[in-house]
Amino acid sequence: MNTSTEARNNETGKAASRSAKTGAARVSQTERAYDQIKRRILENDMAAGFQALEQELAEMLGMSRTPVREALIRLAEEGMVEVRPRHGMRVLPVSADDMREIYEILTSLESTAAELAAARGVTDAEMAELKMTVTDMDAALEEEDLRKWAAADEKFHMLLVKFSNNARLLALVNSFWEQTHRVRLVTLRLRPKPVNSNKDHAAVADAIAKGDREAARRLHHRHRVKSGKMLVALLKEHGLTQL
Amino acid sequence: MNTSTEARNNETGKAASRSAKTGAARVSQTERAYDQIKRRILENDMAAGFQALEQELAEMLGMSRTPVREALIRLAEEGMVEVRPRHGMRVLPVSADDMREIYEILTSLESTAAELAAARGVTDAEMAELKMTVTDMDAALEEEDLRKWAAADEKFHMLLVKFSNNARLLALVNSFWEQTHRVRLVTLRLRPKPVNSNKDHAAVADAIAKGDREAARRLHHRHRVKSGKMLVALLKEHGLTQL
DNA sequence: GCACGCATTAATGTATACGTTAACATAGTC
DNA sequence: GACTATGTTAACGTATACATTAATGCGTGC
Known part of the structure; x- marks a missing residue:
């Protein structure tokens, strides 16, 4: 009666470290924001020097500022972006x-x-x-x-x-x-x-x-x-x- | 830069942006949380395996959960702690x-x-x-x-x-x-x-x-x-x- | 035309609200 | 007695509210 064991694999399927458990991979908004922003940077959709405010990113991704902020903290720690208090985030250029x-x-x-x-x-x-x-x-x-x-x-x-x-x-x-x-x-x-x-x-x-x-x-x-x-x-x- | 020499007050110590006119150093709560938690871990005040919920840390530090969460994200990224959804953070033991x-x-x-x-x-x-x-x-x-x-x-x-x-x-x-x-x-x-x-x-x-x-x-x-x-x-x- | 101070604005930092859901306990089934 | 189903609780994820404050523009005096 319960067919939930059948995986509905329509998710990103990327290198998501989600364990291969049954059921839909519950992806947090923070994770989505992180993956999305990173992908856009890597694929040059957001080029070096690109700037955006937290609010703008939030709207772009269809979520509130909170998960965006959390994603930005990680990306900044990894050296992909810079967050300057009144200028939003900036994709760091590589010299x-x-x-x-x-x-x-x-x-x-x-x-x-x-x-x-x-x-x-x-x-x-x-x-x-x-x-x-x-x-x-x-x-x-x-x-x-x-x-x-x-x-x-x-x-x-x-x-x-x-x-x-x-x-x-x-x-x-x-x-x-x-x-x-x-x-x-x-x-x-x-x-x-x-x-x-x-x-x-x-x-x-x-x-x-x-x-x-x-x-x-x-x-x-x-x-x-x-x-x-x-x-x-x-x-x-x-x-x-x-x- | 943060040697274990002294456990002084929790100043950032970095920017020295404390101008002469304003006496109070402008340190964000997130930064305070980060410094505090990290210091306690390094000095073994929070030993390996120590666990605490976000709310508990927030109360301990006299702030709300938000800056604590942001600090934990950084600490987790650096490999100092682990954050498990319903168990709060845990100071990672080193084997x-x-x-x-x-x-x-x-x-x-x-x-x-x-x-x-x-x-x-x-x-x-x-x-x-x-x-x-x-x-x-x-x-x-x-x-x-x-x-x-x-x-x-x-x-x-x-x-x-x-x-x-x-x-x-x-x-x-x-x-x-x-x-x-x-x-x-x-x-x-x-x-x-x-x-x-x-x-x-x-x-x-x-x-x-x-x-x-x-x-x-x-x-x-x-x-x-x-x-x-x-x-x-x-x-x-x-x-x-x-x- | 330029420097300065002030008002305005909006982006942020932080607190708080709130629905969701995992963890635990409890009861029920074999 | 072991195991499963169910209910309860509270920790979390996320949205939102709000005070703060840096950036900006504008007017003023020179």
């Missing part, structure tokens, strides 16, 4: 210097992740998953599909961090990647074909497969320093001081 | 495994900071400041003043990160240090005399003075791995599974 800072951190954390993954050892399934991203990157380059390449690139980095067996590390790296999302979108078309990145990834994967932690760390570190420098140079070169 | 994760991250970020500081080069004044902490640590050990030693130790690490010229890195390291604060307090008396730590610090300072980035990184990395392992071992040895 070349911001990118330097973020890449220094990502370089550090990701190469640590590579080392940890190599030290811990990854399962065959995990290694297969990792190598698949390299294959995808190669294929994407062949097809000249930069979007696809970027997706595979991101997947590789995320898997790497996941395999490090450190939840905090994963969350951190994820957060900083998000902050670079817009910038990478733009530079994707300005940079030279990322052939070397593919090679780098393959080499890192190999080192991890061999359990050579020092090599994994060193190779990934070098890879990250290279792409970081390239990106920052690209930004300066094109006068892209604020993204 | 040995949490310490492993946090130390892996700190090891990574701090050794990067050491490398960056060495690469950038520090001024004479900065180097003097750094060496002063080593002197203080030595003196503290002589006097068997472990509190003082811990303060100097923390100062060294914070200076290191400050000299890296990366604001995000500084904020991150600071945040994770705070999370280990309670644990370090307890282990301070259980661990062997930290003679080697002093030597390590001196060596790192030297490498930075010489501008030897690879040495700075490697030495600090080794230092951190050592103390991290020591700490985790200590926790397990003494059955301190939750702090």
Whole structure:
């Protein structure tokens, strides 16, 4: 008589950390506000420098100011927006210097992740998953599909961090990647074909497969320093001081 | 920036925006709630596992639920507390495994900071400041003043990160240090005399003075791995599974 | 034309109201 | 006695109310 066990999966279905319980996923307004605003920022619907008052956001999202405020607190803490008392929130632009800072951190954390993954050892399934991203990157380059390449690139980095067996590390790296999302979108078309990145990834994967932690760390570190420098140079070169 | 030195009045201490004419410092309730709750957690007034409802905290702090909620969102984001819908907030205990994760991250970020500081080069004044902490640590050990030693130790690490010229890195390291604060307090008396730590610090300072980035990184990395392992071992040895 | 002070306005910070719903207790069923 | 259904309660999520105060514009004096 009770069919409530049948999941009505018409919800966002995103990376919602809702447990896979039965019943409709009850999403709080605060959560909705957070997801919505973040999505719009990441997809550049709200570009860098975009400003809006709490009330405006509330109307835009069909809710009151309270959940909007709560979402903004989180987004501000993560460095996505800034909240100035009488000016509402502002989507923080990312400068070349911001990118330097973020890449220094990502370089550090990701190469640590590579080392940890190599030290811990990854399962065959995990290694297969990792190598698949390299294959995808190669294929994407062949097809000249930069979007696809970027997706595979991101997947590789995320898997790497996941395999490090450190939840905090994963969350951190994820957060900083998000902050670079817009910038990478733009530079994707300005940079030279990322052939070397593919090679780098393959080499890192190999080192991890061999359990050579020092090599994994060193190779990934070098890879990250290279792409970081390239990106920052690209930004300066094109006068892209604020993204 | 908030060392455990003194439990002064709850002033923000940051902006010093207190103008001469208006005597009262303009601190928002949300900020007061944040500072207060955080201070109590760091000083173990609210021990790990401590629970309280929003309403209780509000009464405790003499304000309404709203600013308490906003403070809790930030504290939760920083990993200090957990907010469960019908159980109020809970001060998150730190397990040995949490310490492993946090130390892996700190090891990574701090050794990067050491490398960056060495690469950038520090001024004479900065180097003097750094060496002063080593002197203080030595003196503290002589006097068997472990509190003082811990303060100097923390100062060294914070200076290191400050000299890296990366604001995000500084904020991150600071945040994770705070999370280990309670644990370090307890282990301070259980661990062997930290003679080697002093030597390590001196060596790192030297490498930075010489501008030897690879040495700075490697030495600090080794230092951190050592103390991290020591700490985790200590926790397990003494059955301190939750702090 | 410019600097300054004051009135106006509106965005915010905070308190409070209120419906919803999870947690707990209690009673009822096998 | 264990388990399930039901009722009660109160903590929360969210909306709203309201006092405060920063930003803005305007008029005044020079």
